Amino acid sequence: MSTPRTSPWPLVALFTAGCLAPYLLPTLVGRLDSGLPLSATQAGAVGSALLLSSAAAGFLFASRVDRIGARRLARVGLALAAIGYGGAALTGAVPAVVLGALLGGFGSGTLTAVAATRIATQPDPHRASALGLLGVSGLAGLLYLTLPHLGPGHGRPLLALALTALAVWPLTGRLPAPAAAAPVPRRQRARRQRPGRLRPCSGLVLVSVMPCWSLVQNSLWGVSGRIGLTQAHLTEAAVGVVFAVALGAALLGVLGARALGPRLGRALPIGAGTALIAGCVALSASATGPTTFAIGQIAWNTVYPVVMSYVIGLAASLAPCGRWAVLVGSAASLGTAAGPLTGSLLAARAGFPVMGVVLAVVLLLAAVPMTAVALRAAGRPLLPDAVRRRGVGVRVVEATPDAPPVPARSAFETVG
Template identity: 60%
Template sequence: MSSRRPRALEARAALLALVALFTAGYLAPYLLPTIVGRLSAGLGLGAAQAGLVGSILLLGSASAGFTLAAHGERIGPRRAARLGLAAMAVGYGTAAATSAVLPVVAGAVLGGVGSGTATAVAAAGIAGRPDPHRASSLGLLSVSATAGALYLTLPHLGGGHALPFAAIAGTALLVWPVTGRLPGRTPAVRETPAAGPLPHRSAGAVLAGGILLWSMAQNALWGVSGRIGLTQAGLSEVTLGMVFAAALGAGLVGVIAAGALGSRLGRAVPIGAGTALIACCVLLSSAAETPASFATGEILWNAAYPVVLSYLLGLAASLDPRGRWAVLVGSASSLGVACGPVTGSVLSEAAGYPGMGLTLCVLLLLVAGPMTAVARLASGRPLVPGSIRRRGGAPAALLAATTSAPPSLLPQLGAPEQEITEIAVPVPASRRRAVRSAFRLARPAGRG
């Protein structure tokens, strides 16, 4: 009992470290509207130019994720996390300290590489947890709360692009101490060979392509939401910050609901129905001409977005316990996020905000089908010791898959059975005689 408690405390500390790292890595995309808006106002950039800077930042994040997916195991989680946090602190700190366009862009790119590295380490670690959906939900809960607090605070501290960049750099420095809880090297995973091929290649590729377009559509609107609120819906900057904070607060409620719901509905229903709801909210927000309609669309959208994202991240983590699909799908999401600001700026200038919203709505409905199919057809983790009895075999695995058990405890059909080890237990002679006497008394008498 005494040895179990330190192990449980270590596991909890490692989970908190992953959640903190996830928060730091995802903070830049969550603050994208205020970053793009302040770059446009403070540096004199046009809407498309400011969106391009945001896209370059997030493109650096995506490239770091793809690179770490191939070489992360050799570097080790602790060292990679510290390199990522250092790049965030230096890059975003440089962008905050200058008003020249080129140093701001260079600092944003370096900071984006750091954000992508931190996110990739967190995603790989979350994939190795017993319940990746719960871990990813905690990460989204933390980053939503942090971004919401910043949206409430930053408008009262002044304008300019320096504040959001400084906030992200400061978050990276605050997270640095908890990286000591991460392992120095990637622990071996028993269920997967050390150099085995990627499992579920077709499902993973479809999921990665779908989430790329899904994230691009989300962030095409998110990148121009500030301009829609200010120019089309008639909000002030302070009121706009309150709307964004309320929207992220709704996201907190959504993440809590997703964590409580767990796998009761499976993954297909939340992903498919949630994406359809998001498509409708995108249409409402982009066409809003009053503060009430804009706030309604943003709040409903941000309540549904983290719910669907948590199931998508959990699905990616379940495809490979070593976390390779989690990192690749997360990097594809970052690539979609990177394309979002430019896509939103170009579409809004070409077709107006309502036309942009209609285009994004159709795109989301088109990608909902393939991602839902992956959630329905792709099975997750291999057999977990103790999840079913050995004699249950494939029927027991099939029965377990139809229940509301957590995905991490569901065995795969055809998984190798666990070996049974017989243990000899010595029984005293007096106990054997008592058992034989009880058996004779309980045996019914024969006929005749």
Template identity: 70%
Template sequence: MSARTTLPWPLVALFTAGYLAPYLLPTTVGRLDSGLPLSATQAGAVGSALLLGSAAAGFLLASRVDRFGPRPLARLGLTLAVLGYGGAALTHWVPAVVAGAVLGGFGSGTATAVAATGIAARPDPHRVTTYGLLGVSALAGAVYLTVPHLGPGHGLPLAALALAALAVWPLTGRLAAPGPAARTPGATGPLPHLRSGLVLAAALMCWSLAQNSLWGVSGRIGLTQAHLSEVTVGMVFAVALGAGLLGVVAASAIGPRLGLALPIGAGTAVIAVCIAVSASARDLTTFAAGEIAWNALYPIVLSYVIGLAASLDGRGRWAVLVGSASSLGTAAGPLAGSVLSAQAGFPAMGAVLAAGLLVVGVPMTVVAMGAGRRSLAVVEIPVETPVYDRATAA
């Protein structure tokens, strides 16, 4: 079986473990302010600190994965995630919870950096990314269905993150060692396509900020503005992430047929509408419609953006740097969403975020148009490859 048709399951699993924290952000932040003596804004700040730890790991390791080797770095990251999230789940002392969340976030970011570097080196980064997003969506959906029935407290979502990292750790033994090119001195050098990479990184940071500003407070919108129970909100999120699974499958099946600019540009515009609808929801129907449509589209757009970043540098440096920039925006999301909603209300916050998405979608589309031909060659999925395997928002 060729490298193009063999799916690198260890990379997919590592991607899943690394990306799970942003997917669980609503329940993590929501349970922090209900299970600990924290205000909603303070809980959002803790969520932001967790994701800042993840972003810091990405920026630190962007060009160092090959140097240290994917296997030891992946094991280090997963170990930090287990210790950090697990420790935060077992204590009610707020400083220890914050420290554990940041440590766990750094571990998640380390795992993501290793996964992104490995995926970028594949001949089919878009396909592998869609499988990783599929894994995250399925696992996060299971958590949203399960956690409300296990009792109150801040520890359950954090424990889920720790257990996911622990489950993936045995698969790190199958991670490939760095290839000859990675060990060759001449393999290092300046980043290619510098302007496109910087524009994409800056735009995706703002894109993720807008997405996760709403995602971080979506639980509170359902509970306080739409007057739903935690069980109902959890079911909506689970169905939304299930729609994300369909979005991932659709992205994998469509592959390069629509190019890069159309999925990224038009998809971002429709997501902006969904965010405005969800933020203004005052009943189950509107809330569910906005969240489900949003989460169905999010992984489609994200998979093309990650594939675009991977195509800019075969060594994976732009994939890691763009992903880390996205993590910065994701990290600022919970706090930004909490502050915006507290000052202006949920509907006004949604309108601001939607307008921002429409603006940042323009440079992302321009980069996709400029790199389209090269990216299509990289992410091409052969028609004979079966598709058998989202949503994040961040």
């Protein structure tokens, strides 16, 4: 029995509510540092814990959405997000804030799992993913412009997350209930169980490198707010404007990756693109003025989605069953969760410029094996699927001889 399709708009709303926390990570970490008796490193650790909780929910529910029911699971996620983030916003006790962040992060990851799973059933998954990205980028950009004018304190961004969850609740009535189990023909069951043609060496190399690649991106993202405020000497409102423009540039990067497709192969976008990201990371971290900071942030957010879409396409090409793509996405999620704490530790011990150099070197070293895998895999089909920004994870639909062709798609989906 085929999975019933859902109108894309409830999924876009769920996607927005689930991915908003990682997008607001710089201001969340910065406000925890300034509004609570926490050091910069401790605030980064809370951000990492939030993302790790979100990633854990994604891993737990990714294959269980239809069995539990998208409607039921989405409401659980919205309730956890509203209670967790709302409770953390209304208290100044550090243990309660940490517990609320963990609870809210788990809710965000649950929402992202529901949205990603249901988006894969849409007639045009790329369109639904792009709409979700547009929603979360637009809302995050609006909040970056608005929050500085609402006063200081850690509660404002957390309350915004809770209110977003509550606003999405009415749309969950249009999501499907648990799907009834249907018998699967023996031939189809055997086809699903077949592992496919794996490329262990290439796959293991990519899985081992991706945590470092993803960690660099989120190490910088987690401390970007503090770089803008303390080193580039911007006001909080100005930093918000830069982030809003950078999020718009990220959307252009997604559309650019979609337009380029396989024309440049995989090795050139992955290798040269990662090297370009390394330069943007070093530039952003060493910025001592508004112009340099803005250029570094906007350029980085433009190139990142292009490279990421090709990485996911490369992982998907290593095995028709999608096994390596799932493992690569999981490995990237681990790097994402560790990013804020790593960035805070490096910045506290060595300063922002040295942190940028260290992260850039790690990226350049990671680019070598990634490019080698891309060169070895040259000639196999490019199958990019949904890519999650800031909490990176992947869902790949297995291609079978009897299934209609799946349109290539590469759009960021933020988890926490």
